[in-house]
Every structure is written in C-alpha cells, then in structure tokens.
Amino acid sequence: MSQSSPLQDQHARDTLRLIGPDPEDWVIGRDGIDHNVLIVGGGQTGAAFAYALRRAGIGRVSVIDAAPDETRAGAWTTYARMKRLRTPKTLAGPEAGLPGLSFQAWHEARYGAAAYADIERIGRTQWAEYIAWYRQFLGITIRYGTTLTLIEPAGSHFRVHLTIRTERGVETRVETARKIILGNGVAGNGSPNIVPPLTALPSSHLAHTSDAIDFAALAGKSVAVIGGAASAFDAAAVALEAGARDVHLFVRRADLPAVPVSRARAYPGAYDNFPALPDAVRWRQALRFRRAGSTAPADAVERVARFDNFHLHLGAPWHEAGVANGRVHARAADGDFAFDFVIAGTGYAVDLHARPELARIADQVLLWRDRYQPAPDERDDALGAHPYLGDALEYVEKRPGTAPFLRNIHVFNPAGFVSRGVPVGDVPCMKRDIPAVVRRISQDLFLDDLDAHEARMSAEVPTDFDTPLYEPRVYRERDVESAG
Known part of the structure; x- marks a missing residue:
C-alpha cells in the first residue's frame, strides 16, 4: 500500500481542523453495558459507521471483524477480483460529506488532479488503499479475529457471544451492547447460494x-x-x-x-425517497432487477x-x-x-436461519413475504425472504409487541435490497443510509435516558456577565430630563 506523507494529507488535516474537535461522549453509561454500539464488520462499512457515530458524540462503540488482520478484512483484498469498482468514481463514499476525506482528495494528493481526471472508475486495489488510509488516518480501531456467534436478547440490551482468536488460541467471551449494526457483508443475512x-x-x-x-x-x-x-x-x-x-x-x-435497469432510478429523487415508496412499488422495482x-x-x-x-x-x-x-x-x-x-x-441467498448468530431471533423477524403479497405473476420467493426493514434499516417484529428488541439491530448488508432499493453495504447506499442509522441510534440512546437528559438540560447555568457590565448605560427617564 502507498505510504502517505504529512504534506499529502494536508487537505484532510485541514478538514478535521475546520470542523472542530469531535464532540464529547454524551451517552449516559449504564452498569453492566460494555458497548453502546457494536458494529459487526470492519471493512468500509464498519469504519464509516465508527467515524459517523464518533461525530455524533456517541462513545463506547466497538468494531469487530472475523478476519485475522486488516489485510484480510472486507471484500477488496479477499474475494473481490474485479480490476475496477462497478460504481462511478463520483459517488459519495465514507467521507461523511467532508471533501477532504474523500477518495478524490486522497487520490489527487498522491497522484495529482490530472491523474484523477483520467480515471473512469476507481481501481479496486486503490480503493483498498484508500479505505486502509481512511481507517488509519481517523484512528478507527478494529478488533480483528473476533467473530459474533450469537445475539441473545436480554431486556434492554443484548448479550453478544464472541469467539476471539489470539496468539494463545481461541477463547469465548460474552459482552453486552445496547445497539448492533450488522455490516457483515454480502452473506450477512444468509449464505452463498x-x-x-x-x-x-x-x-x-x-x-x-x-x-x-x-x-x-x-x-x-x-x-x-x-x-x-x-x-x-x-x-x-x-x-x-x-x-x-x-x-x-x-x-x-x-x-x-446487459441492461442495468437500476440506473433508471439513480437520480436524487428516486434515490433519496425510495424507502418511502409504497411496498408495491418497491417490490416491482426489485422484481424488475431480478428479472433483468x-x-x-x-x-x-x-x-x-x-x-x-x-x-x-x-x-x-x-x-x-x-x-x-x-x-x-x-x-x-x-x-x-x-x-x-x-x-x-x-450469488447469495437471504436466509436468516442460515446465520448461527441470528438463531435466537430469526423466527421473530418480519420478512417481505410476511408483509406483502404480490400478484401471482409477480411472486418471487428469493425476494420474499428478505427482511422487511424499518426507516433506520432496523429489523421489524413479525408479531407486534413480541420482540421489541429487534428495533435495536440495524441491517447494513445486501439483505436490505428490497427495502432500500440498492445493495446495502456498497458505496451507493452510504450517503443516504449511514446518516439514517446514526440518527436513529442517537435518538434512541437519548430518549432511553430522557429523565437524566432533561435534568441535564434543566441544570443551573452560570451567568456570562454581571449587571455592572451594563448598569451605567441603563436608560432612565429622569436622567434624560436632568440632561435637558
């Protein structure tokens, strides 16, 4: 991977300086809770979420990845074998709206603006280098060699069972988390087909x-x-x-x-508002893609x-x-x-029961086949197996009131395709869907401790100045008459 110099990264450093320091962690700690958010998957998704949550002032975030080290995490240095990415180079990625953290800024700093202009699509190995730089530059820590083996609901939080590979061997551990983001790749809600x-x-x-x-x-x-x-x-x-x-x-x-039908809905109106479309429209769009x-x-x-x-x-x-x-x-x-x-x-089959970590919850998750019944000529069993996700890409209960904890698991892998209209986890979804998840996590963590936050918002605030600062200039009618 290419080595960066302080001069090359000056634009990125200026970006961080201009947006100011990261907010302090405002989330109220709870006894017995290890993580406010556990992110499963340390590739581009895990890194992007870790930074977005940090900028939202949400602390105690942990990112885990089953890969033994950073060189084998994510798709780009493992099973991705294309020469160039499929997506246009102009799409927003993990930079969170900050140009200095974008691939374009990274590439131009190393090879010049003309070299970037000559690129039609981003090279896979260069994208891998950029993601590695992004992770290192922002100081995002990934716990490698760590596999999620079971999600166990435990009231207001989850007990997460982990297998950890160390130099001493394999050990198991149970930790606790209030929120989980499944950024675990193409088979994250299923298996190879x-x-x-x-x-x-x-x-x-x-x-x-x-x-x-x-x-x-x-x-x-x-x-x-x-x-x-x-x-x-x-x-x-x-x-x-x-x-x-x-x-x-x-x-x-x-x-x-040979017809990439999804391009017909790649304009901002369709992209931004796709999750708000009626179920029938979303289904037909997914079906059109499947049939094409x-x-x-x-x-x-x-x-x-x-x-x-x-x-x-x-x-x-x-x-x-x-x-x-x-x-x-x-x-x-x-x-x-x-x-x-x-x-x-x-390809891959969406089947929650194929994932051992979902064994305790799979039967309770609402699927598209539970929610929407298409006309006979529009039936598609593979699409029907996708989870029906909420506005923040969270699981929804199959039977309302029986599994409220599902709202605290956010699905950021391709199982969100029917609900969101794009292969969730790829670059095209980042601009829209990462903020949606972070906003919901922030809102939930805040409202879960509303009494404490209301007390904090209602706390005594010291004055910035005292009356002697302005008292000599207070208008008094008699003073005006005396001056006349």
Whole structure:
C-alpha cells in the first residue's frame, strides 16, 4: 500500500481542523453495558459507521471483524477480483460529506488532479488503499479475529457471544451492547447460494466466488464457472490469467444480462425517497432487477473474451454433476463435459436461519413475504425472504409487541435490497443510509435516558456577565430630563 506523507494529507488535516474537535461522549453509561454500539464488520462499512457515530458524540462503540488482520478484512483484498469498482468514481463514499476525506482528495494528493481526471472508475486495489488510509488516518480501531456467534436478547440490551482468536488460541467471551449494526457483508443475512446439482460436489472440486480460491493451483486445469453476473466473470478472468488450460462459463439465460435497469432510478429523487415508496412499488422495482439480471460490466466481459481458451455457454443450466476418476462430470443443457474444478458464481441467498448468530431471533423477524403479497405473476420467493426493514434499516417484529428488541439491530448488508432499493453495504447506499442509522441510534440512546437528559438540560447555568457590565448605560427617564 502507498505510504502517505504529512504534506499529502494536508487537505484532510485541514478538514478535521475546520470542523472542530469531535464532540464529547454524551451517552449516559449504564452498569453492566460494555458497548453502546457494536458494529459487526470492519471493512468500509464498519469504519464509516465508527467515524459517523464518533461525530455524533456517541462513545463506547466497538468494531469487530472475523478476519485475522486488516489485510484480510472486507471484500477488496479477499474475494473481490474485479480490476475496477462497478460504481462511478463520483459517488459519495465514507467521507461523511467532508471533501477532504474523500477518495478524490486522497487520490489527487498522491497522484495529482490530472491523474484523477483520467480515471473512469476507481481501481479496486486503490480503493483498498484508500479505505486502509481512511481507517488509519481517523484512528478507527478494529478488533480483528473476533467473530459474533450469537445475539441473545436480554431486556434492554443484548448479550453478544464472541469467539476471539489470539496468539494463545481461541477463547469465548460474552459482552453486552445496547445497539448492533450488522455490516457483515454480502452473506450477512444468509449464505452463498450453492444450488443443485452443485450441492453434490465435494469442496475439493468446488468453490464459491466468496471463498479463498487458490487460482495458482488451477494452472493447466480445465475450469467451469457457473453464473452470469460480475463475480462469475471476475473469477473466470483470474483463472485464465493464472494459466488455466481452459475456462467454460455457463449461464442459464439465453443472453447475457446487459441492461442495468437500476440506473433508471439513480437520480436524487428516486434515490433519496425510495424507502418511502409504497411496498408495491418497491417490490416491482426489485422484481424488475431480478428479472433483468445482474449485469457484468463491459470491461469484465472484455477481460475474459480476449482469451482464446475461454468458452461461453448460453442457455446452459447444469442438470447433473458428480465426481468420477478425480474429475467433475457435468450434464448441461448443451452437452456433457468434464472439468478439474468448478467455481460457483451463483450469488447469495437471504436466509436468516442460515446465520448461527441470528438463531435466537430469526423466527421473530418480519420478512417481505410476511408483509406483502404480490400478484401471482409477480411472486418471487428469493425476494420474499428478505427482511422487511424499518426507516433506520432496523429489523421489524413479525408479531407486534413480541420482540421489541429487534428495533435495536440495524441491517447494513445486501439483505436490505428490497427495502432500500440498492445493495446495502456498497458505496451507493452510504450517503443516504449511514446518516439514517446514526440518527436513529442517537435518538434512541437519548430518549432511553430522557429523565437524566432533561435534568441535564434543566441544570443551573452560570451567568456570562454581571449587571455592572451594563448598569451605567441603563436608560432612565429622569436622567434624560436632568440632561435637558
């Protein structure tokens, strides 16, 4: 990663100087509470929330991440394999409205304004460097090697069960938190979507794109990739670049999805107000995206198309798969094939019951299928499995009054797609949704201790000055008459 100098960071330092010091922590401490807010996930989401909460004067915030260290936290240095980000470089990110903390300021400080102007989209590795700088420059602490294993409601707070990996081994710990933010990535409310017949394959011959794949070991091998979205093309490209003998990419659709329908609602009116839309409109927008398909960027397709040993299969779902004589034998819609290894670029399934940390609460969370019943021709079971989130991306009770604690868990991962209209957790959602969550957390923590805050607001305030300061100039009618 690039090393910054004090001169390079001067704009960022000036920004912090001009906005003034961080507010003092105003949240009233409670006996037995370790954290006002526990943020699960130490990637770009966790760092952005930690800073936003700090600027809101909310202390006792802890960020945890299961990764062993910062080099393996988040997507950008692990399972993200694109050359460039999918989103435009002009979108607001984690800078919280402060230009000096933006990617553009960071990039121009290191490479110049002309270099930034030449960028069409941000490079993945540069974005990873920027996020690392953001975290370090703002002094955001992440507790690495720490996994949330269970959320246990305990009245007005949660008992959070953690597994912590240290140099001494693995230890378990139970801590307490009043609020939880689930910024835990694409599978944060579910799991990788491994579907039949891929479920029949052993891990020795199958990996999901979210796995740590040893691409070097695929050199000279025949590889199959299943899926037509960006992650499938990225994995195919890395396998080809690593020297795979050939790569076959299988897509169910007769044509590659090439229409990014979500751009039609990327203007501020639709973006800012999407959460306020009627359920039927939000459902139809999500359904339109599902039916159009997730579009791989043109450069992701070009990246593989330049290889003569890349083969694209359209309208070719797999019907059977198994391992025999050390190879995967598959029957697809367009023929029978044999491969040394298979990569599933099949996305993620939203299923709260797939997450062990949600075991105590999953049955109580309102899902879209519980809230909204579409017309038969608009039914989609995958969309119906998404949680129906409130205005601050909080879980909602399936049965009102039975699980009030759910309002204190905020979902900042892609399970919020149907409710919010964007893949929550990615850059496009940050400007709108991080402030919404922080405002609600602040409001709840304040109102939960209203008596104490009312007493503080009603406390005696010393005078700034005494009457001798102005007494000689107080107007008196008799003085005016004497002067006349």
